[in-house]
Amino acid sequence: MKTALVCGAGGFIGGHLVKRLKREGFWVRGVDLKFHEYAESEADDFVVGDLREQAFTRSVVDRKFDEVYQLAADMGGAGFIFTGENDADIMHNSATINLNVLDATYKRNISRIFYSSSACMYPAYNQEDPDNPNCAEDSAYPAAPDSEYGWEKLFSERLYLTYGRNYGMQARVARFHNIFGPQGTWDGGREKAPAAICRKVAATPHGGTIDIWGDGKQTRSFLYVDECVEGVLRLMRSDFTGPVNIGSDEMVSIDQLVDMVADIGGKTIIKNHIPGPVGVRGRNSDNRLIQERLGWAPSNTLRAGLEPTYAWIERQLLRNAA
Secondary structure (H helix, E strand, C coil), rough: EEEEEEEEEECCHHHHHHHHHHHHHCEEEEECHHHHCCCCCCEEEECCCCCCHHHHHHHHHCCCCEEECCCCCCCCCCHHHCCCCCCHHHHHHHHHHHHHHHHHHHHHHCEEEEEEEHHHHCCHCCCCCCCCCCCCCHHHCCCCCCCCCHHHHHHHHHHHHHHHHHHHCCCEEEEEEEEECCCCCCCCCCCCCCHHHHHHHCCCCCEEEEEECCCCCCEECCEEEHHHHHHHHHHHHCCCCCCCCCCCCEEHHHHHHHHHHHHCCCCEEEEEEECCCCCCCCCCCHHHHHHHHHCCCCCCCHHHHHHHHHHHHHHHHHHHHH
């Protein structure tokens, strides 16, 4: 039986990844600061602990796993990343986790490891036009991320790639573009745009008003979590190191996203645009490289993913209100 270690298994993407690996017959150890908030983990062994602590990290990397997935990070949506109040924690916590995980896996002679980077590492100067952002993988330099979160991701990409070059590890690096879906954070300040908008629309009566940060013309693409997991596994088991985008190339404005969610909820919603953290003006996944190297790219529509996400968040609101 093959074995896998999932760091960040108590999180949104990590939880879905554990389920997929179990369906494939893996023995899976999950590690996180906490148990999954919205679902019972399917991991065979789930260890709660702090990957910022070197001794703990070595204790969970206690064997030669066939595959290691490093998704653990201090992260959140725009309300967490772009205020500036969390910058020191974001950089220190995530960098420390990556340094510890790589050191421990290298010393166990584990060769195959996946690292989840982010589209936030792309230069802000290439994302000023909401209609024509440039997020091709080779546009990463000269580096100029719009947040400390992006700078840490860029550093850690280089960290994993150097372990590959210097120590022969089979590192795989993907840049995620706004992953969403059921069982993800949907309130509390760390949620991302799809979940926040689904929550606001579900909680607002027909004809009501919701607040939207910025002018609503900023653009993004959003990828449903099942396709993200598919892309991760395809990259992990390929001979391509990356970095490569894993995201949808269906770009929408935030106002269009609100309209789509409102339509799914069967409501007319009035948008009240207010000042708030918004990040770059435009971002979209460029999928040419993943198509070329893996012969695959995400293809599901945004609406197809929003429908189950909205239904799940609506159920959470009803459960909380009960």
